[in-house]
Amino acid sequence: MINGVKTIGIIGGGQLGLMMLEFIRRLGLKVAVLDPDPNCPCAKRVDHYIDAKSFNDRVAFLRLAQASDVITYEFEHINVALLRILEQAGHKIYPSVDSLAIIQDKYTQNLAMEKFGIEVPKFVAIPNMEELNAYWCRYEKKPFMLKSRFGGYDGKGNFLVQHEQDLETAFKQLGGYAGEDRLMAEELVKFKRELSVVATRGLDGSCVFYPVAENTHKNSILDTTCIYDSKVDLFGNEWLGEGVWDQAVDLSRKVMECFDGVGSFCTEMFEADGRLLVNEVAPRVHNSGHPTLDACVTSQFENHIRAILGLTLGSTEMTTPFAAMKNIIGCENGKIIGFEGREKAVDLGAHVHIYDKAASKVGRKLGHFTICGKDAYGLLKKINIKAIVR
């Protein structure tokens, strides 16, 4: 037992859960994972695999709670009502159900941040078509983002409205007719770059911050993330522009306090005209935190586990001056029979992380690789790892 915990329960058995397993085992604790897919990466590597009918399977949630002394999750689109039942029965869940309920609705997430003094892009709830048309006219018929308030990821649930005829299509496609709480509109921010800060907050409110990460996307899916061990780049220049590093960390700190976060959270930000706006908060370990596995003293995964156990958080210092990570994304659908390009990646010094997924889908995250050291970014571009699919 560590602070009363023998078994940690994780909702979701994908790669984020997988990357937590190793650190849980090292502490001598057990793991239970709930996932509807028996071929998910975690299923065959945990002490208890809870085979759920779906992520709405109440019985499975109860079984997970019975098997676990504390519950956490690796994605935020979880049925909050089910979690409340567990919480009311006395089960410990981190991050808290209250904070999850606010964050999983992008509209209430933004409202909460705005109230807390955190700058976000201008946004408004869109309960119906009338309101959508009114918004379009009010904002001078300029392009904007129509967003699902719930369940979006990797660009899914977002629709860039550019013309009047897009309105009805977007509204319908994003499920606007299903209820008045489904959609929101958000101004289109012309950003210079996207940054993110992963932070871990302990049960006692202590907080550690990972280096500010610069992210690039392809088809709305994270493609690369780079982190420096200081505000100064490899040429001695302050790579983020004066004060932006501190602003970013400060925003992340505010976000952790705003949501009373426990564990690792990611705050994604737009840098626009020297200002930083929070684009989105993930109440969990995050893809842009993957470089921390190979480039930091304590990874975001280990610190997440330490946080929910009430342990002292580990150093987020880098063990290398620079690290660059690239995702391995599925290009086609089918069974994965292997990967191309791993040999060369290893040859060039990459830390390769394949997630052991059974199937590839277009846009699905199948792995990533990280290169550390001054030449990381250049080397990254020489590597192309690709799933071989049948």
Add this chain to the structure above:
Amino acid sequence: MINGVKTIGIIGGGQLGLMMLEFIRRLGLKVAVLDPDPNCPCAKRVDHYIDAKSFNDRVAFLRLAQASDVITYEFEHINVALLRILEQAGHKIYPSVDSLAIIQDKYTQNLAMEKFGIEVPKFVAIPNMEELNAYWCRYEKKPFMLKSRFGGYDGKGNFLVQHEQDLETAFKQLGGYAGEDRLMAEELVKFKRELSVVATRGLDGSCVFYPVAENTHKNSILDTTCIYDSKVDLFGNEWLGEGVWDQAVDLSRKVMECFDGVGSFCTEMFEADGRLLVNEVAPRVHNSGHPTLDACVTSQFENHIRAILGLTLGSTEMTTPFAAMKNIIGCENGKIIGFEGREKAVDLGAHVHIYDKAASKVGRKLGHFTICGKDAYGLLKKINIKAIVR
């Protein structure tokens, strides 16, 4: 497939195998493990667990070979005849069966090294009691080590003979009556300290060396291992004495060549009067290489896997100036129900590694922890992790 390998087979499912698993999975490969104990740390974490009747179970060896594209092992006391059958059937085994056969017999191990110009303590085969008595007289009735040629570890299989009346006891206890090839006598080396070098050698003969490690033992079991990132200690002094670092690496290189090693090997040495003598060679990843998990760019485990796959070996550079490791050893027999002292260890910055063994035995390795940074050795002494047993 990486160079024709989809699945790696490991003989032995203990902690050394466990620490390889993570790196095999990350490369996107599968693992098969053979171990007679279904509660061994690896059993529930691998793609194929081969439930052997014993480590002499021929059918199980064949099943492992069928499930694997390359076979390696995590301990050296394996039935070589069984391995030869697999090798003759065309299965790839690394390190090679030839080198294992020589190394697993301490007498032939020493003979091979002596022939190769590697200095070892003076030794002689002891086929029977007459020879033992003769040895005792020849060496002026001075204390010496009587050793089992096969199967010893953690001081097991060694008997320190100090008086004439020990001779018969030692001979009997170490199984001298079972056959003429069972025992050897070795001079007692008065050493200043014990050092070891873990090296990894690729299929192409390329070789990388980890920092020279200084080891201490308790009850003949490894207790602590310390590594520096340079020949100079934290006070700027050459900590090993002039030239000893280079001698140690040179000895390790000779050992790798002598046995035509493939994968990670450990060479244990005695430092005596500025000379280095090889005490023992382990043709596998080694306990004194555990600090490499948390303190080096590429661990001994990852490099072992890279080696047997024919991949480029990774950097053995340290990511911290100093690292100190301590073993967590069983103090009593019984079922493990938890551990004491983990919270404080994490608090002080230790990387804790518990091996998930079901039972504790006196002298059994249950875990280890490593501290990195200049204060590591002092901090190490403040930590005491202990299994709670029922």
